[in-house]
Amino acid sequence: MKIKYLTSIFILISTLVFSQNQSDFNEREEMLGTTSSTELLFHEMINADSIKLNYPGIILGIEKINRKYLSNTEEEITPEKQRELYQIDLCRYREHELKRTIKRAEKILSHPKVMTLSHWIEFDKYQNRTLKYSLYDQLDSKQNFLENSISQIPKIAELIKSKFEQEQYTHLIIASTGWNNDQKKSVLTYNTWLQHISNAAEQKNYKFKPYVIGLTWPSTWKTVGGKIISYFNKANDADEIGMTLMNVLIWKHLAPLMRNYPETELVLLGHSFGARILTRASHSxxxxxxxxxxxxxxxxxIAIQGAFSVNRFLNKKSTEGNLYTRFLPWKKFIATxxxxxxxxDNAFYTTMIGNDKSSKKLTSKKAGVRFSLVSVNSEGKLGNPINETIHNIINANELINHGDTPLVGAHSDxxxxxxxxxxxxxxxxYK
Incomplete structure (x- = not known):
């Protein structure tokens, strides 16, 4: 009887504490303006222990937060301040004969809301999770919250360095899902990808021990018609993440770090707008x-059904023409x-690289870099070598053909x- 009584008291106290904590967190969501049904989907992991990465690595939680909430001091988060904090200079496009890109980039980086790293979570090899940072815990003090968020980038690199000093990993994989994925779905996708790759590697006795950085970002609108009308908005969001957060993380920190680990391969794997994020980061x-x-x-x-214009690889006089031809950020590029x-096909104004019409353009005289045309069969076997040229466009008609709906077809296959x-x-x- 006494045990039942004590148990009831414990449950009551736990419930009250949880309710208070939840109430406090709800107030913090309101302080950042992240309370809509869509926005809640992109910081769910902060409180949901059940969403786990099954491999050693980090999940980066990126949210779209109004500029007016990103500072509670007299300092405003203007587009100019945003670029200053990330230490990026759009005028540098001019040095590479890409001045047409500047106005477009300025427009993308002038949106009233800023793509912000609001939290990141570490997972060890036993799937134990540690919330390393939450912007929601920083709101009690007077400060520039965007600057606070950006200060996490070197800390992420320091953690990875410490992990690499402890164990030898074969690959550092940076992965991003694309359009219409919430946080939970993105993590599930990373686990699925890695499991299937691991299974294939095991069958061939190939050592595959990855450390993973997975992005979750607000790639959808949970509204009537949101999945359709959000297309162009999310394209800009993807480019913003690429030019800012991922650009700084990769080039200021991870690429220099990898000099110390020549046996570990730095691999970027993106699908749809995720490929847009990572290719834009590469070329930023x-x-x-x-x-x-x-x-x-x-x-x-590796760009899987990339949702970005093929013009980025073509000699064209446009805001996107030649964007990916001015230098080589990678040793090998693969796109399907x-x-x-x-x-x-939704982008009627251009040809996306994931569209089958891109092959002809990328292997024509208009291509700013040389592309080879490769094929893959229904089992994932490559039809011809990919180690001869740097840029390869892969005809994946046999592999990517299982569509969910007529509207998107096989985009998520x-x-x-x-x-x-x-x-x-x-x-x-590929080597």
Missing amino acids: KILLNNDPENKDQIDLM NSKSDKAV HQRPQFGNFIFNILNS
């Missing part, structure tokens, strides 16, 4: 005040396209084991 190195002697490169960039993918086989075959043969 020119916006930073880098050492001109810095020859760091990403080992491998498929005629079954209908989502990338990357959850099957055959996709893992495909990624493994790239890792095993």
